[in-house]
Amino acid sequence: MAIRESIDKFFNNHSETKDKHWDKQLQTRYFKTTKDRAFKIVEAYFKSKPGCEIIAISDEHGEISCNLKLRKKVFITATIIMVKPFRTAVDFSVTTESVLPFDLGYSHKLIPKLYADLKKEMTLVD
Known part of the structure; x- marks a missing residue:
């Protein structure tokens, strides 16, 4: 990890996953399931999460947007x-709302927690 990436990690209020991310924790996760089943699991996860309010659901685009109130x-x-039969990608984009323009890595740390919770419901593909 380069110094710039370390600084960006803490002095930023947005994090997102992608296939070739410099941080292994923020790389896209693939699950052995269909899109419809994964969509239902992610939707049910957010509905069951205390402090979570689902804002929009687009089944045709495969997107779920929500506000989550935890510590922030x-x-x-x-x-x-x-992407293939029984190989479904789940990506997250997390933005922290605060008065400061940075969140000290909060959004960066939240994504691995989301993946860990989903891993309990679906089988992860290596």
């Missing part, structure tokens, strides 16, 4: 895409 208020967009 965060806006989360989950994108679910089936």
Whole structure:
């Protein structure tokens, strides 16, 4: 990890996952399931989460947007895409809402927690 990336990690209020992310924790996770099943699991997860309010659901685009109020208020967009039969990608985009322009790594730390919770419901593909 370069110094610039370390600084960006803490002095930023937005984090998102992608296939080739410099941080292994923020790389896209693939699950052994269909898009519809993964979509229902992610939707049910957010509905069951205390302090979570689902803002928008787009089944045709595979996106779920919600506001989550834990220690801080965060806006989360989950994108679910089936890339192959029984290989579905789940990506997150997390933005922390605060008076400061940075969140000291809060959004960066939240994404691995979301993946860990989803891993309990779906089988992870290596």
